[in-house]
Amino acid sequence: MFIRNWVVIIMTTFSFSLAAQELPSWIFEAKASSDELAAIGSGASINQAKRAAVAEIIAQVSQSVSAESVSVVEKRQEETSQFFKQSVFSETLSIEVNDVTFDKEYVEERSGVVYVRASLSKTQLIRFLEDELTPLATLSFPVRASPVDKVLWSLKFRVTNEYGLRVERALNALGAEKAAMKAKLRDNLAAVVEVWQRYGVRVIADNSLQDVAGLINRHIPSASKTVLWLQLKPSHKTRQQNDTYQHKLDLAVELTQPRTPFRIFRQEHISVVGSGSSAGEAESHALQQLRTILDTPIQNWLFEKGSEL
Structure with missing residues (x-):
């Protein structure tokens, strides 16, 4: 009886190992050439796999221009399953899936995982990166402007200049350095x-938004010489529908002078709706959504979307 069970275990393990080895060899052999970049992407669907492949191509360009979600297949002889390594980075290039060629596709029957092979011409990538840099050529820090205007410019364009430098580093890695642009962005x-x-920019908020104010402070200058106020003015509404509560949080944001007449330089209105089984839970859900929006560079939610007065 003992011997029979032992044989069954050996045969089952052997069969499982064979099944795991059925992945086509190209999944482990994506190699870049002198003319193109290549990568393997995987995911639960064809779209996820394509996005992962594009992300990996972006990550190959430069460690400074990284993809948001990169999946890399690791082949291990001693293991019967496939392993995935995921890295998360804060910035991305906006290369679209349509810009990339996908020439191979495979679906693993046992797991349902989809694999694709993607490639992108280096010439095409260089052209794309150069197009990304072109609008930044006009950016020049206002050296002779007032302190307020210097801070406004810095809030609006700091992230854009950082992105430009990452793009330039990627071009440099591809042999298409833009030295003059790099020097300008560095000076900015x-x-x-x-x-x-x-x-400094001081956040003015009531007690209910102190944690939100702390998040915003990560993304604005905080030196002692305050030249701008960022005023947060919330309003709350709660309603109940059957067993579910909804909480609407409207936040008026104004970037103003720190003294009368409190001239408004930028303003934005942000509205989020939270839900939950209680009024408190719904409000907490709304606040969490607000935190997610505001814990990003101020350029994203005030200067790209807000209005200038």
Whole structure:
């Protein structure tokens, strides 16, 4: 009886190992050439696999221009399952799936995982990156402007300049360095650093939004010489529908002078709706959504979407 069970276990393990080895060899052999970049992507669907492959291609360009979700297949002789390594980065290039060629596809029957092979011409990628840099050529820090205007410019364009430098580094890695653009972007960012060290923006908020104010403070200058106020003015409404509560949080944001007449330079209105089994749970859900929006560079939610007065 003992011997019979032992044989069954050996045969089952052997069969499982064979099944795991049926993945086509190209899944483990994506190699870039002198003319193109190549990558393997995997996911629960064809779209997820394609996005993963595009992300991996982006990550190959430069460690400084990274993809949001990168999946890499690791082949291990001693294991019967497939392993995936995922890395998360804060910035991305906006290369679209349609810009990439997908020439191979495979669906593993046992797991349902989809694999694709993607490739992108280096010439095409260089052209794309150069197009990304073109709009940034006009960015010049306002050296002779007032402190307020210098801070406004820094809040609006700091992230854009950082992105431009990452793009330039990617071009450099592809043999298409843009030295003049790199120098200009570096000069802009050096000026922004000086502004961050000299001037501050103070967040004005009531007690209910102190944690939100703390998140915003990560993304704005905080030197003692305050030249701008960022005023947060919330309003709350709660309603109940059957057993579910909904909480609507409307936040008026104004970037103003720190003294009368409190001239408004930028303003934005943010509205989120939370839900839950209680009024408190619904409000907490709404606040969490607000935190997610505001815990990003201020350029994203005030200067790209907000209005200028």
